[in-house]
């Protein structure tokens with residue numbers, strides 16, 4: 318038997334490791350387009366950008382585990398009927414294939430090469446060099462990546478302006494009033510935040526002359542460095558014509574056991590995939606670290622003939638402006654929103670917790686996550702009382 322995994326990020330690496338942990342002893346190839354040893358992405362916008370860590374590679378002995386690493390090798394297309402992966406270094410046969418190609422950052426139309434994205438180790442190293450004390454840095458997008466990049470740039474002594482098209486920060490991820498709460502964090506950190514500000518173009522700078530971000534209202538923000546953090550799309554373009562089913566956002570449409578739709582013997586995991594959530598009754602695309610980690614274990618079990626269901630409580634964290642923001646679960650427009658003190662928000666459906674949002678409240682997060690998992694009915698009065706441990710609600 319030969320298992321080939323395409324994509325050597327968190328999801329791909331963890332699938333390979335989990336396969337070995339779960340007793341798989343046959344051929345195992347892990348293919349990664351980037352030339353670097355596999356690494357973890359969250360530190361890129363934190364310790365690596367800050368200069369506290371040179372890199373964030375996983376400490377894994379691939380040779381010891383019998384994982385054949387094929388780095389700097391890109392999958393170009395897939396012949397699913399013939400069980401052949403076409404790559405830029407020749408074809409690879411497989412018995413079972415795992416798609417773990419992650420997501421690629423979205424660039425602005427006409428974005429100059431001098432503007433920075435923040436997805437890869439190379440991106441982080443290049444951006445870090447531009448974050449010198451006093452540099453004027455414009456960040457386009459006040460989402461998770463934009464907020465973290467602004468945090469670090471400010472810590473490094475840059476003058477930072479964040480430009481966000483939506484009316485509030487984190488608009489794509491949080492209800493407006495929660496995103497709005499973070500506005501004060503920018504002010505306190507000395508970061509200028511412009512919301513409702515759409516970018517019409519980026520003027521590249523040259524030697525001795527700064528670049529600029531132009532807004533549709535005519536404003537111009539001079540910048541020595543421009544960082545674009547406006548989201549990421551599943552990196553699945555190379556699967557065109559393969560028969561692998563994609564959803565309407567371009568993610569591999571996997572089933573609840575993370576088998577890719579439309580083809581046999583192919584699984585999909587991490588940022589490149591979506592899956593139907595039994596817990597939430599809808600298809601989810603989750604671009605967060607924990608999803609890549611948890612999904613990998615399920616894929617490994619199912620590659621080995623298991624029937625494991627992937628039914629996670631999605632979780633993520635973000636470190637911004639000296640605060641730890643954490644979210645577990647998924648909410649919908651009909652769910653009741655309950656404030657538990659100033660820093661925890663709960664979403665409840667039919668008396669049961671479905672999601673929890675916290676700022677610097679790790680206990681609430683941990684206990685809330687367990688309650689979401691268990692589906693227990695809550696005493697809502699107790700749940701709203703920050704003096705009562707959430708687990709007792």
Ligand code: FAD
Nearest residue numbers: 324326327328350358359392418419587588604605606633
């Ligand atoms: P990726 O990590 O994107 O890995 C996919 C790999 O596949 C890439 O290395 C890519 O080069 C390779 N690849 C793509 N196409 C091909 C191909 N055709 N052939 C071969 N290889 C290919 N999540 C959190 O929960 N909290 C955080 O604080 C957080 N911080 C983050 C900070 C940054 C800067 C970034 C970019 C992400 C952050 N995330 C965070 C998200 C988290 O890192 C991702 O959800 C996670 O990396 C997804 O893992 P993955 O393996 O699915 O995809």
